Amino acid sequence: MFxxxxxxxxxxxxxxxxxxxxxxxxxxGADIIVNFFRxxxxxxxxxxxxxxxxxxxxxxxxxVGNPAKIDEIFDTISSDFGYLDILINNAASGVxxxxxxxxIKAWDWTMDINAKAALLCAQHATKLMEGRGGKIVSISSLxxxxxxxxxxxxxxxxxxxxALTRYLAIELAPKNICVNAVAASAVxxxxxxxxxxxxxxxxxxQATPAGRMVTPEDVANAVxxxxxxxxxxxxxxxxxxxxxxxxxxxxxxxETQ
Amino acid sequence: xxxEEQTKDIVAKIVHVDKNIITLGSTFKDMxxxxxxxxxxxxxxxxxxxxEIPDEEAQKFQNFGDLxxxxxxxxxxxxx
Numbered sequence: 001m002f003x004x005x006x007x008x009x010x011x012x013x014x015x016x017x018x019x020x021x022x023x024x025x026x027x028x029g030a031d032i033i034v035n036f037f038r039x040x041x042x043x044x045x046x047x048x049x050x051x052x053x054x055x056x057x058x059x060x061x062x063x064v065g066n067p068a069k070i071d072e073i074f075d076t077i078s079s080d081f082g083y084l085d086i087l088i089n090n091a092a093s094g095v096x097x098x099x100x101x102x103x104i105k106a107w108d109w110t111m112d113i114n115a116k117a118a119l120l121c122a123q124h125a126t127k128l129m130e131g132r133g134g135k136i137v138s139i140s141s142l143x144x145x146x147x148x149x150x151x152x153x154x155x156x157x158x159x160x161x162x163a164l165t166r167y168l169a170i171e172l173a174p175k176n177i178c179v180n181a182v183a184a185s186a187v188x189x190x191x192x193x194x195x196x197x198x199x200x201x202x203x204x205x206q207a208t209p210a211g212r213m214v215t216p217e218d219v220a221n222a223v224x225x226x227x228x229x230x231x232x233x234x235x236x237x238x239x240x241x242x243x244x245x246x247x248x249x250x251x252x253x254x255e256t257q
Numbered sequence: 258x259x260x261e262e263q264t265k266d267i268v269a270k271i272v273h274v275d276k277n278i279i280t281l282g283s284t285f286k287d288m289x290x291x292x293x294x295x296x297x298x299x300x301x302x303x304x305x306x307x308x309e310i311p312d313e314e315a316q317k318f319q320n321f322g323d324l325x326x327x328x329x330x331x332x333x334x335x336x337x
Contacts, residue, residue, distance in 0.1 A: 038296070038311065038312040039311060039312050039313065040311040040313070041311065041313050061309065063300060093296075095291075095292070095293050105293065105297075106293055109293055109297070
């Protein structure tokens with residue numbers, strides 16, 4: 001239980017990857033702030049599962065794309081706890097369009113939630129980590145370095161997150177705050193099923209060299225490692241969790257072999 | 258202004274349609290709204306009335322009238 005007594009904020013942790021991260025950190029003893037925006041029932045279920053692990057869970061509804069709401073999240077953490085040890089920038093949204101079809105509204109919406117929120121949360125979190133150190137991990141995507149169909153604006157925002165991770169890692173190193181990112185390939189979540197169903201991306205689920213899809217738990221395991229003291233000399237890096245997909249693009253799906 | 262009129266103003270502004278074409282029977286599809294228009298409309302309505310419209314509820318809305326009814330119920334609850 002290497003996170004005993006620690007407090008973690010996981011943005012967007014009602015469902016999917018965020019939920020898996022919240023549960024993994026909780027399983028290592030961390031109390032969790034569950035932030036959600038659109039799905040209250042899911043967030044409350046996540047909180048119940050966290051509490052069943054014997055740690056505290058607090059649910060905070062906020063659209064992290066709105067800076068005033070980020071202020072509210074940290075005001076609450078500040079008054080209820082007065083400290084924070086771990087920030088996971090996981091909340092994400094996006095609009096499935098090609099770059100040429102991205103308008104100002106779609107750009108702002110996606111960048112505000114996926115990139116700007118990560119900066120603002122890190123600025124707030126750093127104050128609550130003062131004198132105790134901390135860990136910041138942001139969830140990026142392979143779409144930050146590869147071109148995926150209709151993923152332009154999300155990919156751009158996820159690339160911003162990786163650059164932000166490098167700058168924060170160096171600026172916050174003297175405060176003993178470790179800043180890193182995890183970039184996952186397509187992960188088996190509700191969001192992915194939606195993309196495949198709407199034919200916004202091909203179903204390549206069987207083409208992972210490792211022989212199976214990346215799960216939310218695979219991403220959570222990498223995040224938990226980055227939150228451990230064993231990872232304390234890893235700074236400003238992006239760990240790719242993709243079962244080998246990005247370095248072997250010509251893997252033939254198992255079912256057609 | 259009634260809740261219906263206020264909601265109509267908010268949605269018309271975000272979806273970029275003339276508010277006079279929105280009726281209680283209108284769907285977002287009728288208004289040619291995309292998924293971002295819909296979520297931004299819901300967020301704007303939430304903020305205007307200080308209520309919460311979770312996706313679990315929003316998915317049940319068949320038309321604009323259902324959204325208005327939900328807002329009316331929620332704002333009434335706040336007063337009780």
